Amino acid sequence: MTLPTDPAGNLAALIRCPSVTPIEGGALSTLETMLKPLGFSVERPVFSEDGTPDIENLYARRSGNGPHLMFAGHTDVVPVGDETSWTHPPFAAEIAKGEMFGRGAVDMKGGIACFIAAVARHLESKGGLKGSVSLLITGDEEGPAINGTTKLLEWAVAKGEKWDASIVGEPTNPDALGDMIKIGRRGSLSGSIIVNGRQGHAAYPQLADNPVRGLMTLVEALLHPVFDKGTKDFQPTNLEVTSIDVGNPATNVIPEKATATFNIRFNDTWTAETIQAEIHNRLDEAAKRKKYRAGKTTPVDYELVWRDRPSHVFLTRDERLIEALIGSVKAVIGRKPALSTSGGTSDARFIKDYCPVVEFGLVGKTMHMVDERVALADLETLTQIYQHFIEDWFEQGAS
Numbered sequence: 200m201t202l203p204t205d206p207a208g209n210l211a212a213l214i215r216c217p218s219v220t221p222i223e224g225g226a227l228s229t230l231e232t233m234l235k236p237l238g239f240s241v242e243r244p245v246f247s248e249d250g251t252p253d254i255e256n257l258y259a260r261r262s263g264n265g266p267h268l269m270f271a272g273h274t275d276v277v278p279v280g281d282e283t284s285w286t287h288p289p290f291a292a293e294i295a296k297g298e299m300f301g302r303g304a305v306d307m308k309g310g311i312a313c314f315i316a317a318v319a320r321h322l323e324s325k326g327g328l329k330g331s332v333s334l335l336i337t338g339d340e341e342g343p344a345i346n347g348t349t350k351l352l353e354w355a356v357a358k359g360e361k362w363d364a365s366i367v368g369e370p371t372n373p374d375a376l377g378d379m380i381k382i383g384r385r386g387s388l389s390g391s392i393i394v395n396g397r398q399g400h401a402a403y404p405q406l407a408d409n410p411v412r413g414l415m416t417l418v419e420a421l422l423h424p425v426f427d428k429g430t431k432d433f434q435p436t437n438l439e440v441t442s443i444d445v446g447n448p449a450t451n452v453i454p455e456k457a458t459a460t461f462n463i464r465f466n467d468t469w470t471a472e473t474i475q476a477e478i479h480n481r482l483d484e485a486a487k488r489k490k491y492r493a494g495k496t497t498p499v500d501y502e503l504v505w506r507d508r509p510s511h512v513f514l515t516r517d518e519r520l521i522e523a524l525i526g527s528v529k530a531v532i533g534r535k536p537a538l539s540t541s542g543g544t545s546d547a548r549f550i551k552d553y554c555p556v557v558e559f560g561l562v563g564k565t566m567h568m569v570d571e572r573v574a575l576a577d578l579e580t581l582t583q584i585y586q587h588f589i590e591d592w593f594e595q596g597a598s
């Protein structure tokens with residue numbers, strides 16, 4: 200039997216599965232076919248929850264004596280958009296000028312294809328592994344992420360699974376392979392401020408209470424002063440007002456209500472709880488200010504509603520894991536990657552509750568775009584980096 204040692208072959212097979220969230224599209228079956236000959240036991244639990252589509256996931260483990268490394272990722276992809284805009288069809292895995300085209304090429308079927316090739320090459324050359332390797336693959340990363348990684352982790356832990364380290368294969372490199380390893384993420388929180396006023400005629404403001412004036416006062420308090428100047432490992436905390444809604448079609452009516460929605464990305468100066476408290480304080484203080492309020496004496500009447508669950512900030516401090524990955528990038532490409540906590544959230548935010556986690560994958564430039572593609576040379580290089588990492592990490596673990 201031929202082992203899946205060729206990352207481009209692995210990736211082509213995966214791209215040809217149209218696995219747009221929440222559809223499995225044959226992607227997990229394809230993985231199962233690749234992993235079984237490598238000695239992995241494969242399970243494919245389906246998770247459901249009211250109001251969300253059922254999602255199939257995959258957990259594969261190859262057991263050995265020694266530490267346990269988990270590779271995490273997703274086979275679902277975002278929609279292709281206008282298919283006619285693609286130079287090559289999005290699910291055909293066509294190659295042109297040294298690049299393979301297809302939805303998921305870099306985000307992140309490519310990362311999975313390389314990791315499997317790395318394990319296959321390692322087994323082919325060494326005959327075994329000094330520990331256990333598992334793949335935790337969800338079909339629900341690009342969607343609501345409810346029936347995916349969180350449930351898969353809980354499911355695996357309930358079966359007695361434990362991991363010593365995890366690597367997430369998301370595309371972490373902004374421009375070239377070896378640019379960046381992600382060792383943490385900022386936290387994220389969203390909320391809405393609803394200001395209640397009193398409707399009235401725009402010509403008689405003394406008889407009304409314009410909520411837009413109150414909302415301006417409150418929004419200003421969220422934007423100034425800055426929350427912090429950043430820390431050793433993180434960029435400054437940033438709040439963006441993402442929407443302001445009044446919903447008033449008339450020009451001569453003072454509206455009754457005004458709403459602002461915001462998202463804040465916070466660093467390790469804060470926890471979700473302390474940043475929430477800071478925002479509450481700022482709003483309570485600002486509500487008493489007279490600026491913009493045209494003679495009103497009562498504080499701004501507002502409610503603050505937090506939306507969704509917060510994502511917590513985290514920083515991985517496992518030197519052995521980080522050094523093994525830096526060393527592997529250096530050994531294969533001769534460059535030292537930057538360690539970063541920038542960017543949006545990923546499933547690493549869930550894994551960090553179970554074991555130290557880092558993220559390293561392909562170049563993300565074309566992710567979610569028309570003509571998503573990956574250089575075949577990058578697939579080969581990433582496979583070599585992963586293989587080097589597997590060897591190094593288990594070698595150190597065995598000593």
Ligand SMILES: [Zn+2]
Nearest residue numbers: 306307340369
């Ligand atoms: Zn992704």
